[in-house]
Amino acid sequence: MLNVGIIGASGYTGAELARLLCNHPEVNISVATSRQYAGKQLSEIFPSLRDKIDIVCENISPEKLADKADFFFAAVPHKTAMDLVPHLLNKGKKVVDLSADFRIRDVAVYEQWYQPHSSAKLLSDAVYGLPELYREQIKNCSLVANPGCYPTSIILGLAPLLKAGALITDTIIADSKSGTSGAGRVAQTGALFCEVHDGFKPYKVGRAHRHTPEIEQELSLLAGDEIAVSFTPHLLPISRGILSTIYASLSPGFDTSAIYSLYQEQYGPETFVRILPEDVFPATQNVRGSNHCDISVKVDHKTNRVIVMSTIDNVMKGASGQAIQNMNLMCGFDETRGLTSAPLFP
Helix, strand or coil: CEEEEEECCCCHHHHHHHHHHCCCCCEEEEEEECCCCCCCEHHHHCHHHCCCCCCECECCCHHHHHHHCCEEEECCCCCHHHHHHHHHHHCCCEEEECCCCCCCCCHHHHHHHCCCCCCHHHCCCCEECCHHHHHHHHHCCCEEECCCHHHHHHHHHHHHHHHCCCEEEEEEEEEEEECHHHHCCCCCHHHCHHHHCCCCEECCCCCCCCCHHHHHHHHHHHHCCCCCCEEEEEECCCCCCEEEEEEEEECCCCCHHHHHHHHHHHHCCCCCEEECCCCCCCCHHHCCCCCCEEEEEEEECCCCEEEEEEEECCCHHHHHHHHHHHHHHHCCCCCCCCCCCCCCCC
16 A cells, blocks of 8 residues: 655645545555644545545645655645655655646746746656656656646647647647636635636736746657747636647648547547547536546648647646546556546536
8 A cells, every 4th residue: 555645735636636545546645734724634624525534634844744655746836846846755755746846847948937946956857747648757757747737638639740740830829728726726816706707718818828838848849849839728617627729730631531540549548538529529527527638629621720629627637637647657556546437427
């Protein structure tokens, strides 16, 4: 039985990790941390976990924390993770970090979008935690940088096309919509019920969203060339879910049949990526509460553009579910362990 720690257990990703891990047959949650709720039962903070988890949240130093578990999920904000993770790795622990601190390979790019990096030497050791692309590297590493939610939907959506050279890469537009849980559990005026209910709006428009360099980094690696994308996020009045609609011009020689063959070749063996039949389009409610990514593709022959539609649950495949998928790989468990529940509906 693997003893697992959740660092930052009182946020949405921490709660989702706890929900999934309490049903995982190979693990035991041996420590959960929270500064705000230290001394309180996790099931008191999240009544949905009542009679499932009886662990008490602690506020504990990184040095003492390392002795509490063998494997850690760092569900803490940017900057906090980069100062915490080295202590755990130095004690021989394995870590999945759900912040952005180890996702960007170029420290200068990271510091341009975030803040000075105190553990830049670890960037070359961290593996980007998208199992469908980096499975073998994940199996053999100690630190995984769990991808962001928007990047997960966009990268999975475009990977087969970019690897095949099927796109004119300077034409990529990603139009993405997310539920409000993506903003985190901290109170923010823009995420209040009355601010989002019956509304729909873009935000951080014009290369202002911090997921932009992460998206461009991974798409560039897939294409073997530098890529810049037009990425616009939107806020939906729902609790969870992301739908990305991605547009790009096609290279010569790719029709609908060829494109579907690329997706089947890439994702046919994958448990968590489902390629929908032609003219069947994804919806957030069809992946809610699951680790699935549903993808559909349509060619607009008049404009010679491909339209890729990709949907995930941002708290699951976009965060905690993918983190557990990575843990399974890192620890030699079946990759799908604890993640095979069907989506919630309605």
